[in-house]
Amino acid sequence: MLKKFLSTTGLNEPKTIESKKTEKTQPIEIDGEYIENPAMNVRDLEVYYGETQALNGITLDIPRNQVTAIIGPSGCGKSTFIRCLNRMNDMIENCTIKGRIEYNGTNIYEKGIDTAKLRREIGMVFQKPNPFPKSIYDNIAYGPKIAGIKDKNKLDNIVEKSLKDAALWDEVSDRLDESALDMSGGQQQRLCIARALAVEPEIILMDEPASALDPVAMSKIEDLIFKLKDNYTVVIVTHNMQQAARVSDYTTFLYMGDLIEFSKTDRLFENPKKKRTEDYITGRFG
Numbered sequence: 001m002l003k004k005f006l007s008t009t010g011l012n013e014p015k016t017i018e019s020k021k022t023e024k025t026q027p028i029e030i031d032g033e034y035i036e037n038p039a040m041n042v043r044d045l046e047v048y049y050g051e052t053q054a055l056n057g058i059t060l061d062i063p064r065n066q067v068t069a070i071i072g073p074s075g076c077g078k079s080t081f082i083r084c085l086n087r088m089n090d091m092i093e094n095c096t097i098k099g100r101i102e103y104n105g106t107n108i109y110e111k112g113i114d115t116a117k118l119r120r121e122i123g124m125v126f127q128k129p130n131p132f133p134k135s136i137y138d139n140i141a142y143g144p145k146i147a148g149i150k151d152k153n154k155l156d157n158i159v160e161k162s163l164k165d166a167a168l169w170d171e172v173s174d175r176l177d178e179s180a181l182d183m184s185g186g187q188q189q190r191l192c193i194a195r196a197l198a199v200e201p202e203i204i205l206m207d208e209p210a211s212a213l214d215p216v217a218m219s220k221i222e223d224l225i226f227k228l229k230d231n232y233t234v235v236i237v238t239h240n241m242q243q244a245a246r247v248s249d250y251t252t253f254l255y256m257g258d259l260i261e262f263s264k265t266d267r268l269f270e271n272p273k274k275k276r277t278e279d280y281i282t283g284r285f286g
């Protein structure tokens with residue numbers, strides 16, 4: 001399917017990518033089971049900023065239509081990891097990536113991948129809400145318009161559906177022409193989620209999406225994340241272990257660039273297999 005991202009232009013090529021080719025990606029066993037039909041396969045992922053290695057060979061499968069949380073102390077590589085999943089690290093100078101990340105059977109670091117399309121399929125929501133200085137309507141319609149949709153009725157439907165899916169429609173349906181910048185922080189973050197949904201992604205990456213919000217707004221975002229998995233695969237970076245335990249199905253614990261443990265969330269929090277995981281989730285460090 002990702003073949004459609006292949007272009008012959010040679011644009012969007014990262015300067016410093018190496019990838020190991022393997023015949024067929026072998027599934028990873030976790031807790032005695034294999035993840036069936038994962039949304040992404042990450043294999044031997046290493047990331048360097050200049051000479052400094054930030055990720056030391058991460059291998060995991062991202063379960064489809066599930067929420068996967070990435071936890072770990074500050075500087076362990078959580079943001080580096082999630083940014084690799086839709087090639088946001090391409091924009092960072094001196095960043096070298098090795099290994100493979102497969103999405104629907106294609107290595108996203110293969111030559112010729114159209115990264116703009118890739119990032120529509122694998123959308124991203126950041127820590128700080130970053131709406132465009134435009135109306136609520138235009139924030140949502142922007143992506144579909146760029147993708148070539150001009151019909152007003154179609155755009156209206158996309159705006160309504162995206163806002164409904166982001167649990168925001170009831171709060172803003174009578175003021176779609178107002179500036180997005182006049183919304184509360186929590187509403188702005190749900191708007192950014194709606195904006196990501198408007199281009200019909202398969203996967204949504206969220207880097208600390210609720211950490212800048214008050215508890216009520218945070219709880220709305222958590223409810224939303226929980227519902228999103230009906231239709232999307234979600235990967236969320238969070239400092240907040242309670243949040244990881246509340247919203248995620250699977251949890252990955254990173255420590256100093258290493259994947260220490262990847263497991264179903266209940267199992268990881270109730271019965272961690274590694275001492276470092278136990279020390280972290282019981283608050284002994286971090």
Ligand SMILES: Nc1ncnc2c1ncn2[C@@H]1O[C@H](COP(=O)(O)OP(=O)(O)OP(=O)(O)O)[C@@H](O)[C@H]1O
Binds near residue numbers: 054072078081
């Ligand atoms: N653009 C960059 N240039 C150089 N080093 C970087 C860059 N971004 C991250 N690093 C380094 O890579 C390592 C991992 O950083 P990263 O931001 O991925 O960690 P994190 O777990 O997300 O941290 P935090 O929880 O504090 O956001 C750190 O040592 C960091 O200093």
